[in-house]
Amino acid sequence: MIEFESVDKYYGAFHALKDISITVREGERMVICGPSGSGKSTLIRCINGLEFHNSGTLTVDGIEVHAHSKKMPILRQQVGMVFQQFNLFPHLTVLENLMIGPMKVRKLDRDAAEQVARKYLGRVHIPEQADKYPGALSGGQQQRVAIARSLCMESRILLFDEPTSALDPEMINEVLDVMVELAETGMTMVVVTHEMGFARKVADTMVFMEQGRIVEVASPETFFTNPASGRCQAFLQQILET
Numbered sequence: 001m002i003e004f005e006s007v008d009k010y011y012g013a014f015h016a017l018k019d020i021s022i023t024v025r026e027g028e029r030m031v032i033c034g035p036s037g038s039g040k041s042t043l044i045r046c047i048n049g050l051e052f053h054n055s056g057t058l059t060v061d062g063i064e065v066h067a068h069s070k071k072m073p074i075l076r077q078q079v080g081m082v083f084q085q086f087n088l089f090p091h092l093t094v095l096e097n098l099m100i101g102p103m104k105v106r107k108l109d110r111d112a113a114e115q116v117a118r119k120y121l122g123r124v125h126i127p128e129q130a131d132k133y134p135g136a137l138s139g140g141q142q143q144r145v146a147i148a149r150s151l152c153m154e155s156r157i158l159l160f161d162e163p164t165s166a167l168d169p170e171m172i173n174e175v176l177d178v179m180v181e182l183a184e185t186g187m188t189m190v191v192v193t194h195e196m197g198f199a200r201k202v203a204d205t206m207v208f209m210e211q212g213r214i215v216e217v218a219s220p221e222t223f224f225t226n227p228a229s230g231r232c233q234a235f236l237q238q239i240l241e242t
Helices: 040-047 072-078 094-104 110-123 139-151 169-184 196-202 220-225 230-241
Strands: 002-011 014-024 029-033 055-060 079-082 157-161 188-192 205-210 213-218
Touching: 002 040, 014 040, 014 055, 014 213, 029 040, 029 196, 040 055, 040 079, 040 157, 040 188, 072 079, 079 139, 094 110, 094 139, 110 139, 139 169, 169 188, 169 196, 188 196, 196 220, 196 230, 205 220, 205 230, 213 220, 213 230, 220 230
Parallel strands: 029 188, 029 205, 079 157, 157 188
Antiparallel strands: 002 014, 002 055, 205 213
16 A cells, blocks of 8 residues: 655755655556656655655555665665666666566575566566567557556556557557556556546546645546546646647
């Protein structure tokens, strides 16, 4: 479970997150949307300590997230993250990219790490790409490798920061299909995305943010058919027309 209580985050004088209070239950699929600069990415980066909040309380599975916590390495093993950019090592094969985490962090031997890597390459439907280098893959395939890399850590929570925004349109669905399959396994997922079709299909909870605040939290049905705030209505009208 992830719990934000009155969380604020500043970058110098800029107030990036304002009084954030929200809970993500175990197994919940939460989708966060909103205009650029609304604080969506900052919020999820705080969950695994890529950014640290300035005030309030943030706990993940009972571990309080802060810069001086000795439990941060444990938390980062439990919380995987998939970014806009794939961040794969270009000089390593796909298989080697996936084996690094299990060997370095989970302390698996090489054979065990390879077994885990091949298992999750199968999960994202590209087992045949194991011996290729990232540069030989399409953007969609590289992002699926990045998802498999997070899965190799056997994380309990997966964070996605606009995972399709850097992809060509024809590659988006292959990544979203894998994410839908993951959602169906019951994994806790927090997803920042503008892919509203995906959100309707998998989200348990929709969150709309603007100017560092959570403006609206609703079920997908309510969110898409009867949003409470005018700003959310305007945002949906704009994004669903594009």
